[in-house]
Amino acid sequence: MSQTAILPVAYADDPQPVQRIRGYWGTVGYRLRHDPVTLFFGTIVLLIVLMAIFAPLLAPFDPYKESVVLRLKPWG
Numbered sequence: 001m002s003q004t005a006i007l008p009v010a011y012a013d014d015p016q017p018v019q020r021i022r023g024y025w026g027t028v029g030y031r032l033r034h035d036p037v038t039l040f041f042g043t044i045v046l047l048i049v050l051m052a053i054f055a056p057l058l059a060p061f062d063p064y065k066e067s068v069v070l071r072l073k074p075w076g
Helices: 024-033 036-053 068-072
Strands: none
Touching: 024 036
16 A cells, blocks of 8 residues: 555645745844844954055055154254
């Protein structure tokens, strides 16, 4: 005798809620995106990385070419 499974019948009037199944990294990403502390410190880290990348544009002068002696001399 063959075994058959009786499945519940879905009616058009009774829609089932759709549940999205996420993987491990999907749930980690979801939790990190919705945590305000993580978002704040992630923004800070991103700003530090961007400042390191664009450092030549932020401070275009060579610090080794400056002379403290010439800078402190009076005009004239």
